[in-house]
Amino acid sequence: MQKTKLQFKIQNFYFLVIVFSFAFFVFNFTEAEAAKLTLGSQIQEIAPGQQFQIDLLLDTENEEINAIEGKILFPEDLLELKEIRDGNSAINFWIEQPRLEKDGIIVFSGITPGGLYGEKELLFSTILQTKAEGNGTIEIRDVRALLNDGQGTSAKTTISNFQFSISKEVPGFEFQVPGFKDTDPPEEFKPEIAQNPEIFDGKWFLVFATQDKGSGIDYYEVQEKREYEIKSFDLKMVYPDPKSSWVRAESPYLLRDQELKSYISVKTVDKSGNERIVTLAPQNPISWHENYLIWLIIILVTIIIIITGAIGLYIRKKILWKGKIN
Amino acid sequence: MTSESFFKKIPPLILFIIFCLLITDYIFAANTQINIKIVGVCGNGVVESGEQCDAGGSNGACPATCSASCTTNSCGGGGGGGGGGGAPPPSVETKVIFEGRAYPKSAVTLLKDAQIAATTIAGTDANFQISISGLSGGNYIFSLYSEDREGWRSSLLTFPVSVTAGATTKVSGIFIAPTIAVDKSEVKRGDNIAIFGQSVPNSEITISVNSDEEFFNKIKADVGGVYLYNFDTSPLTIEQHFTKSKAALNGEISTFSKTISFLVGTKNVAAALPTKAPVKGDLNNDGRVNLVDFSIAAYWYKRPLSATFKPIEVERLNGDGKIDLVDFSIMAYYWTG
Numbered sequence: 001m002q003k004t005k006l007q008f009k010i011q012n013f014y015f016l017v018i019v020f021s022f023a024f025f026v027f028n029f030t031e032a033e034a035a036k037l038t039l040g041s042q043i044q045e046i047a048p049g050q051q052f053q054i055d056l057l058l059d060t061e062n063e064e065i066n067a068i069e070g071k072i073l074f075p076e077d078l079l080e081l082k083e084i085r086d087g088n089s090a091i092n093f094w095i096e097q098p099r100l101e102k103d104g105i106i107v108f109s110g111i112t113p114g115g116l117y118g119e120k121e122l123l124f125s126t127i128l129q130t131k132a133e134g135n136g137t138i139e140i141r142d143v144r145a146l147l148n149d150g151q152g153t154s155a156k157t158t159i160s161n162f163q164f165s166i167s168k169e170v171p172g173f174e175f176q177v178p179g180f181k182d183t184d185p186p187e188e189f190k191p192e193i194a195q196n197p198e199i200f201d202g203k204w205f206l207v208f209a210t211q212d213k214g215s216g217i218d219y220y221e222v223q224e225k226r227e228y229e230i231k232s233f234d235l236k237m238v239y240p241d242p243k244s245s246w247v248r249a250e251s252p253y254l255l256r257d258q259e260l261k262s263y264i265s266v267k268t269v270d271k272s273g274n275e276r277i278v279t280l281a282p283q284n285p286i287s288w289h290e291n292y293l294i295w296l297i298i299i300l301v302t303i304i305i306i307i308t309g310a311i312g313l314y315i316r317k318k319i320l321w322k323g324k325i326n
Numbered sequence: 327m328t329s330e331s332f333f334k335k336i337p338p339l340i341l342f343i344i345f346c347l348l349i350t351d352y353i354f355a356a357n358t359q360i361n362i363k364i365v366g367v368c369g370n371g372v373v374e375s376g377e378q379c380d381a382g383g384s385n386g387a388c389p390a391t392c393s394a395s396c397t398t399n400s401c402g403g404g405g406g407g408g409g410g411g412g413a414p415p416p417s418v419e420t421k422v423i424f425e426g427r428a429y430p431k432s433a434v435t436l437l438k439d440a441q442i443a444a445t446t447i448a449g450t451d452a453n454f455q456i457s458i459s460g461l462s463g464g465n466y467i468f469s470l471y472s473e474d475r476e477g478w479r480s481s482l483l484t485f486p487v488s489v490t491a492g493a494t495t496k497v498s499g500i501f502i503a504p505t506i507a508v509d510k511s512e513v514k515r516g517d518n519i520a521i522f523g524q525s526v527p528n529s530e531i532t533i534s535v536n537s538d539e540e541f542f543n544k545i546k547a548d549v550g551g552v553y554l555y556n557f558d559t560s561p562l563t564i565e566q567h568f569t570k571s572k573a574a575l576n577g578e579i580s581t582f583s584k585t586i587s588f589l590v591g592t593k594n595v596a597a598a599l600p601t602k603a604p605v606k607g608d609l610n611n612d613g614r615v616n617l618v619d620f621s622i623a624a625y626w627y628k629r630p631l632s633a634t635f636k637p638i639e640v641e642r643l644n645g646d647g648k649i650d651l652v653d654f655s656i657m658a659y660y661w662t663g
Contacts, residue, residue, distance in 0.1 A: 064484075067655035088465045090486065092440040093620055095627060095654055111620075111654045113440040113661030114469040114484025121486070122465070144651055150606065150659040152644060152652030184462040189441065194618045196610050198635045199625040207621040211439050213464025252621035 035065050035145040035155045037123075039072070039138055039162035047170045050130050051082060054138060054162060056108075056123040058090070063147060063155055064115030069095070069108065070143035074128065075136040076104035078166060083127040085271065087182075087216030090121040093209060098124045115148030130166045138162040182214025182272040191266045191280060199252065206253045208266050208278075215271035222249040224262040226282075228291040261286045359579070360485055365423070365496040385418075418492035421459040426500025427452045427526045427575070428472035428480075430551050434502070435663065437469040437482075441617065442663040448472070452526040452551055463491030470500060471662070474524035475550075477602040478505040481584045482661060501580035504531060504553070504571045505600070508588050512595035513559050519588060522554040525573040525580070533557070534582070536568040547573065562590045606642050607660035614662045623649050623657060 036059040046052055056072065058065065068091070074081070084098045084106065091110035098108040106126065140159040147153045189210035195202060208220065225244040243256065246267060255264070260283040269275040288294050371382030379385075379392035387393070388401035396418075428434045428448040436444045436456045448454040469484040480502050489495055504525035513519040521533050528546060531553045535541040541561070547553040553571075570585045588597070607615040609622045626649040631639055636647060643653040 066658035067651050069651050090465065090467060092467055093617075095624060095651070109651055109654075111658040112467055112484070113437070113658040113663075114467070114482035115658070116467075116486075117484070118486060146651060146655035148655070148659055150656060152655035187439070187462065188460060192616075192618060194610065194621070196618075196622055198609070198632065198638065199622055205621070207617045209441070209617055213462040213466075251617075252625060 034158050035060050035063060036158045036160065037070065037140050037143055038160040039140060041162060044163065045165045045167060045170045046130050048130050048133055048166055048168060051127055052130075053125050053127050055125045056140075058116065058121040058123055058145075059119045060117050060121065064117050065145045065155060066113065066115040066148035067109075067111045067146040067152070068123070068144065071101075071141045072106040072126070073139045073141055074104050074106075078131055078134050078136045079128045080131055081106070081126060082129050084124060085127065085216045086124040087212045087214050087270070088122060089124050089211070089216075090116050090118075091123055133166050133168060135163070135165045138164070182212070182270060183274065184212075184214055185274040185276040186210050186212040186217055186268045186270050188276070189268070189278060191264070191278060193255070193260065193264070193280065193283065200254045204255045204258055204260060206251070206255055206264060206266070208251045208253075210268055210276070212270035212274075218269050218271045220249050220251070221246040221267040221269075222253055223247070223265045223267070224255065224257045225265070226257070226262045226286055228286055228288060228294065260284045359499055360497060361499045362487055362495065362497050365494050419459050420461045420463060420489060420491050421457060421494045422461065422468075422487065422489060423455065423457040423494065423496045424468070424470065424500060425453070425455050425496065425498040426470070426502065427578070428454050428502045429474045429505070429524045430527060432472045432474055434470060434472045437663040439467055440469065440661060440663060461489050463489055465489075468497070469663070470502060472502045474505045476505070476524075476599070478507065478523070478600045479602070479662070480505055481581070483581060499578055501526075501573065501578050503581045503583040504573050506569065506571050506583040506586055507600050508569065508586060508597050510588060510594055511597040512589040512591045512593060514592060514594050515562065515564055515590050516560045517594060518556040518558055520554055520556055521569055521571070522552070523571060523583065524551045525553060526575050527551045529573040529575040531555070531571050531573050533569060533571045535562070537562050559590050564590050564592070604660040604662060607657040609638060609642055615657055615660045616663055619657060620654070623653055
């Protein structure tokens with residue numbers, strides 16, 4: 001009888017081991033499907049007036065994540081946002097580039113075609129400066145990460161906020177802004193001219209995007225300039241156009257020259273001031289007779305010929321007249 | 327054997343471990359092994375793979391014998407004189423070489439941060455090599471895809487690479503997933519459904535058919551990389567099922583192909599073959615999903631859609647009448663660059 005009881009206890013024990021093991025495994029297996037967003041920094045205790053960097057990192061937990069959005073909230077009475085850096089980001093295209101939406105709230109959303117897979121994928125970094133003493137938390141909110149499955153299925157997400165303490169007792173240190181040695185221009189890129197009836201009333205527009213692996217892209221500028229090129233002499237004659245200056249631009253950019261007769265240059269400047277300019281040749285190059293300068297030259301040459309001829313005739317007449325007198 | 331004796335003979339912990347291993351094998355199999363290593367640093371004075379020479383700080387233009395990119399200079403004879411002045415420091419090239427397998431004679435496209443950076447044609451053995459230079463040091467997201475002999479596109483194989491400035495980084499072991507198609511969109515239960523596509527010649531193809539129970543079947547691709555498996559649908563229930571395939575050769579294994587669906591029902595209906603154009607995401611109908619489509623979607627992001635754009639959103643995105651993150655995710659999946 002006692003033996004039977006013992007066997008029953010052993011069986012129960014085994015059963016419990018199986019149940020707990022299974023539950024543990026299933027729990028872990030489920031966790032593995034959750035993308036984890038972490039706010040990471042090298043320091044947690046900071047002196048007042050000190051700058052420090054917080055990185056937003058994604059652990060995809062064995063899943064492929066191709067789209068992510070969310071918010072970062074920081075206590076504005078304790079911290080001031082100095083800069084957002086997305087150089088070296090694992091996000092290829094920002095739908096909403098990380099920006100301060102309103103006081104203490106940074107919003108972001110972006111995609112990586114093909115999906116991200118990794119444990120410490122950097123999304124972007126923020127550089128903050130402490131304002132006053134106190135304890136606080138930088139929080140991640142409203143996160144949505146989508147699986148690379150062609151349907152936009154939401155992945156489970158977990159977050160890890162960042163807790164900090166600002167105290168005068170903490171020794172200060174000289175904060176070095178990341179990418180301060182960035183001397184490389186932004187990455188090469190190829191702007192594209194497109195037209196679609198669904199945007200800009202079917203007018204021609206320009207799309208462009210690149211990255212800067214150091215400090216990140218600061219801004220883009222576009223210039224549309226009509227030029228007449230005499231290829232055999234490697235000569236470019238600029239069409240007189242006062243509007244052909246550089247203008248700040250975002251992609252998609254509605255082109256001013258809808259006839260596509262201009263050379264279109266896109267300048268991208270990183271946060272360290274390095275720049276790259278890419279120029280697209282006009283799709284409909286202007287012909288020589290459309291260039292006012294050509295006509296100006298022709299008119300000038302014609303005037304010179306007429307004047308020279310007139311002078312010649314005058315001199316000739318004078319010589320002939322002198323001859324007749326003599 | 328009673329259940330009592332069964333528990334005695336096989337401790338539950340072992341059962342648990344076996345169970346875990348069965349499932350974790352599947353998880354790990356979902357990811358191919360790509361090798362990334364720095365094979366050469368031009369300018370370090372050591373002749374490494376991919377370099378013809380390396381004289382360290384003496385690399386440069388003639389009269390130096392070794393160029394700044396570690397190739398032998400052809401300085402020629404004659405001339406003379408000149409001289410003086412210090413040689414400028416050699417500018418070393420940052421380069422990444424990609425090696426792997428696609429399909430025989432197929433076009434392979436390399437995307438750098440989601441934009442087309444290079445293309446090449448694989449050999450008859452499906453092996454390919456692509457290199458790109460002019461990069462900065464930093465983290466890049468590279469993607470590769472290929473098109474088989476029918477023009478069907480593989481799924482996008484994406485991986486991050488940390489590129490070291492002034493070094494050559496070699497990424498090997500790339501194995502592009504097979505293409506896949508089925509001959510029926512609906513198959514009468516008990517009839518066969520043909521699952522076919524292309525991969526590396528003579529590779530072992532594993533075909534997964536997902537039901538309540540997942541069926542794995544293996545078949546060898548022919549010398550042209552083509553495979554065809556007739557799957558008996560008798561064990562499948564009458565409902566929608568999914569199939570995908572992966573390839574293995576010489577210890578290297580691809581990721582899974584795209585997943586395609588078919589219905590097990592009461593009749594046979596021929597399936598339309600995969601289209602060359604992306605199924606979704608192509609908003610301007612040019613056969614590609616790229617920055618232009620992204621820009622069109624970005625234009626409508628958080629805006630009420632126009633009457634003319636609504637049907638496009640329904641047909642090519644998720645059809646919920648608005649542009650949000652889900653639509654961009656769909657676009658990112660079908661991305662071609």
